[in-house]
Amino acid sequence: METRVLPFTDDAIAEAARLVLAGEAVAVPTETVYGLAADATNAQAVARIYEAKGRPSFNPLIVHVIDMAAAQHIATFDDEAGTLAERYWPGPLTLVLPLRDQSGIASIVTAGLPTIGLRVPAHRAMQALLQATDRPLAAPSANASGSISPTRAEHVLKSLGGRIPLIIDGGSTERGLESTIVAATGGQLRLLRPGPIEIAAQQGPFERIEAPGQLATHYAPSKPVRLDATSAERDEYLIGFGPIAGDTSLSPSGNLVEAASRLFDLLHEAEASGKSRIAVAPVPEDGLGIAINDRLRRAAA
Ligand code: TXA
Ligand code: MG
Numbered sequence: 001m002e003t004r005v006l007p008f009t010d011d012a013i014a015e016a017a018r019l020v021l022a023g024e025a026v027a028v029p030t031e032t033v034y035g036l037a038a039d040a041t042n043a044q045a046v047a048r049i050y051e052a053k054g055r056p057s058f059n060p061l062i063v064h065v066i067d068m069a070a071a072q073h074i075a076t077f078d079d080e081a082g083t084l085a086e087r088y089w090p091g092p093l094t095l096v097l098p099l100r101d102q103s104g105i106a107s108i109v110t111a112g113l114p115t116i117g118l119r120v121p122a123h124r125a126m127q128a129l130l131q132a133t134d135r136p137l138a139a140p141s142a143n144a145s146g147s148i149s150p151t152r153a154e155h156v157l158k159s160l161g162g163r164i165p166l167i168i169d170g171g172s173t174e175r176g177l178e179s180t181i182v183a184a185t186g187g188q189l190r191l192l193r194p195g196p197i198e199i200a201a202q203q204g205p206f207e208r209i210e211a212p213g214q215l216a217t218h219y220a221p222s223k224p225v226r227l228d229a230t231s232a233e234r235d236e237y238l239i240g241f242g243p244i245a246g247d248t249s250l251s252p253s254g255n256l257v258e259a260a261s262r263l264f265d266l267l268h269e270a271e272a273s274g275k276s277r278i279a280v281a282p283v284p285e286d287g288l289g290i291a292i293n294d295r296l297r298r299a300a301a
Pocket of ligand 1: 030032033034035036059060061062092094096110113115116117139140141142177178179181192193
């Protein structure tokens, strides 16, 4: 894939919006770092973010919205959350909030969690893209997995060149540091990631403390999960893949982007089924399959 780099202009935003609405992920500056943005209501588009980054695991992504009204369509705010939003938005503050039922956000965005990280960005390029697409945009930092966050278009090109269709070049980002993340999901505010905005909140657990199963930021089904299943036992709901049909399938054609996009929905579906156990067909351990298998192993642990 050829990666175009266009300076931030109205035409460039129109092109980025066209690509986003077609299900692509494009790089765009925010006031913190460059983000790799995709339509948060389109699961396959969000799966492409993971594919482009080569991320070996799924974690919940931050969703960018144009304003408070758009945020309130997606999540619920208690008084404290409302006060923080009023004070710091638009700006480098992400609030983790209870997700509304009819939010329209794809489950791969929240990695199956009932909460969502939202922010209203201050950068005109990201604001213009939000306006032009009229969609909430999931956007992690626009770098390949394992490399540092990009603060210039050249960093993005070096890291993701050939893997994404477009980078909007808005020069260096102002903050150069990812947004502060505060959870406002009931009870005390909790600081999940320190960042440009300092907020009085209970500390942590920070995102880097990632002992498996320890972090409340990982969704796990309540039923036992068996992996590499080629057929279902009597009490199992089988999630198929490729030639293994199952009760439902991650992707009948064996497509990993489709499988990633359906993973959390199908785990929830299996959890809600009448069967007491969940079985999952083997998924190849390459490309997006690495992240899918990582998540399945956590679900089975
Ligand atoms: O500055 C930023 O925030 C940049 C720019 C591009 O906006 N974005 C960014 O996004 O850093 P991302 O997706 O890489 O941040 C993801 C982190 C997760 O690792 C997790 O710590 C937190 O956001 N997060 C998101 N949703 C969450 C949730 N529902 N519960 C807990 N933590 C969540
Ligand atoms: Mg990052």
